[in-house]
Amino acid sequence: MGGLLRGEVEPGSWLRQDDLAGQLGVSKIPVREALQRLAGLGLLRFESNRGVVLPELSAAEAEENYALRRGIEPQMLERALPRLSIVDFAEAELALEADGLSLTEANWAFHRALYRSSGWERGLSMAEILHVAVAPYVVLYTEYLGGGTDSDAEHAALLEACRRGDTEAASALLLGHLDHAQQALVGFLEAKES
Amino acid sequence: MGGLLRGEVEPGSWLRQDDLAGQLGVSKIPVREALQRLAGLGLLRFESNRGVVLPELSAAEAEENYALRRGIEPQMLERALPRLSIVDFAEAELALEADGLSLTEANWAFHRALYRSSGWERGLSMAEILHVAVAPYVVLYTEYLGGGTDSDAEHAALLEACRRGDTEAASALLLGHLDHAQQALVGFLEAKES
DNA sequence: AATCAAATAATCATATACGATCTTGTCCAT
DNA sequence: ATGGACAAGATCGTATATGATTATTTGATT
Numbered sequence: 419m420g421g422l423l424r425g426e427v428e429p430g431s432w433l434r435q436d437d438l439a440g441q442l443g444v445s446k447i448p449v450r451e452a453l454q455r456l457a458g459l460g461l462l463r464f465e466s467n468r469g470v471v472l473p474e475l476s477a478a479e480a481e482e483n484y485a486l487r488r489g490i491e492p493q494m495l496e497r498a499l500p501r502l503s504i505v506d507f508a509e510a511e512l513a514l515e516a517d518g519l520s521l522t523e524a525n526w527a528f529h530r531a532l533y534r535s536s537g538w539e540r541g542l543s544m545a546e547i548l549h550v551a552v553a554p555y556v557v558l559y560t561e562y563l564g565g566g567t568d569s570d571a572e573h574a575a576l577l578e579a580c581r582r583g584d585t586e587a588a589s590a591l592l593l594g595h596l597d598h599a600q601q602a603l604v605g606f607l608e609a610k611e612s
Numbered sequence: 613m614g615g616l617l618r619g620e621v622e623p624g625s626w627l628r629q630d631d632l633a634g635q636l637g638v639s640k641i642p643v644r645e646a647l648q649r650l651a652g653l654g655l656l657r658f659e660s661n662r663g664v665v666l667p668e669l670s671a672a673e674a675e676e677n678y679a680l681r682r683g684i685e686p687q688m689l690e691r692a693l694p695r696l697s698i699v700d701f702a703e704a705e706l707a708l709e710a711d712g713l714s715l716t717e718a719n720w721a722f723h724r725a726l727y728r729s730s731g732w733e734r735g736l737s738m739a740e741i742l743h744v745a746v747a748p749y750v751v752l753y754t755e756y757l758g759g760g761t762d763s764d765a766e767h768a769a770l771l772e773a774c775r776r777g778d779t780e781a782a783s784a785l786l787l788g789h790l791d792h793a794q795q796a797l798v799g800f801l802e803a804k805e806s
Numbered sequence: 807a808a809t810c811a812a813a814t815a816a817t818c819a820t821a822t823a824c825g826a827t828c829t830t831g832t833c834c835a836t
Numbered sequence: 837a838t839g840g841a842c843a844a845g846a847t848c849g850t851a852t853a854t855g856a857t858t859a860t861t862t863g864a865t866t
Contacts, residue, residue: 434847435847435848436846436847436848444820444821445820445821445822446820446821446848446849447641447819447820447821447822447850448819448820450645450848450849451644451645451648451819451820452648454645454646454648454649454652455648455649455651455652456652457649457652458648458649458650458651458652458653459652459653460734460737466827466848466849467826467827467828467847467848467849468827468828468829468847468848469828469847469848478731479733479734482731482732482733482734482735483734485687485732485735486683486684486687486732486734486735486738489680489683489684489687490680490683490684493679493680493683537672537676538676538679538680539673539676540654540673540676540677540680540742540745541676541679541680543654544680544738548734551734628816628817629817629818630816630817630818638850638851639850639851639852640818640819640850640851641820641849641850641851641852642849642850644818644819645849645850660818660819660857661817661818661819661856661857661858662817662818662857662858662859663817663818663858807866808865808866809864809865809866810863810864810865810866811862811863811864811865812861812862812863812864813860813861813862813863814859814860814861814862815858815859815860815861816857816858816859816860817856817857817858817859818855818856818857818858819854819855819856819857820853820854820855820856821852821853821854821855822851822852822853822854823850823851823852823853824849824850824851824852825848825849825850825851826847826848826849826850827846827847827848827849828845828846828847828848829844829845829846829847830843830844830845830846831842831843831844831845832841832842832843832844833840833841833842833843834839834840834841834842835838835839835840835841836837836838836839836840
């Protein structure tokens, strides 16, 4: 299941309930319930009498994804900024070093560390969904095409602005970061679609 | 299940699986799966070995709710505005008359009509969740305390701005509408909490 | 009368079983 | 060879049944 956040499940692939049940050593019932939860999150789709599929993401949907992130993440950051603790900074720092974490896991761990003190449970959950939804494509984009190296620099700059308590700068850096990531991924997907 | 959108289920109440199964004439398995989907949407909470409960909403969570709506709904409205068709206007108009619809159902039907042409499936689903989450309290607030009469006027003004194709005005009216609704509901909840 | 313990009842969570639906392979006709 | 009808296999969706956990009642003791 964590494979979803790691972007390891290929979009368009079918999740066989008996297989998952076997791997986990349980019956299909709890497996199906977990899959329904993920379907509620919008990460999977049930197709009647055919099973569960990981939906593919169009360029337009990726664009929507980042637009929604721009709508909610800066609010969370601004709200969290004055309350950020040394623990939050340490967690963000650790995510930048990214030991033992996949690229997409580290990505979300970094952002979450900066947002968590906002106290917005629903916003955090929505942001996580948006991160997970693009994970397989971010993996594709960065690992196969060598993109995303400037993402690290942007993360570092954002963290630094947060350390200074500079709300204006941090908010602007986050928006720019999201713009860049959107541009890269949407471009990648548009090329792939044509 | 639609009872959730109508705000008819009391927050804090437990949803008995056998009862629901009996009402629907099915076994508990599909009922539990549907509840898991709603739990994935964040509308219900499973408590281990105790069942499913409709969570209560704090004033802080209501504040978050409206902040998230301000983050995503204006984007959807601006994107949908140039593509709004006569069908969308008719649907919004019908929702204002609200025949056969509960207050909260009509509310969401109106907003959805104005957002749908944005083509943002995920954004629509997120907005709907945010609407449903406050539904029981909006019902409480309006039916028991006679509030929300200015909401109708704001809806009408917003629809008129959309008809004129005035993006600026529509966006501003929507933000103001959300601010008013937030103020009213958060105030109500804060009074209730103390 | 109040309190605690144990028994009873209610409810949950999941394994098993089975009919329904979809997929795949085979065979025949063209 | 190609296409279509049929059969065999795989997979899904849910009813039933059962052990586990929690809630409620009962009854004894102080």
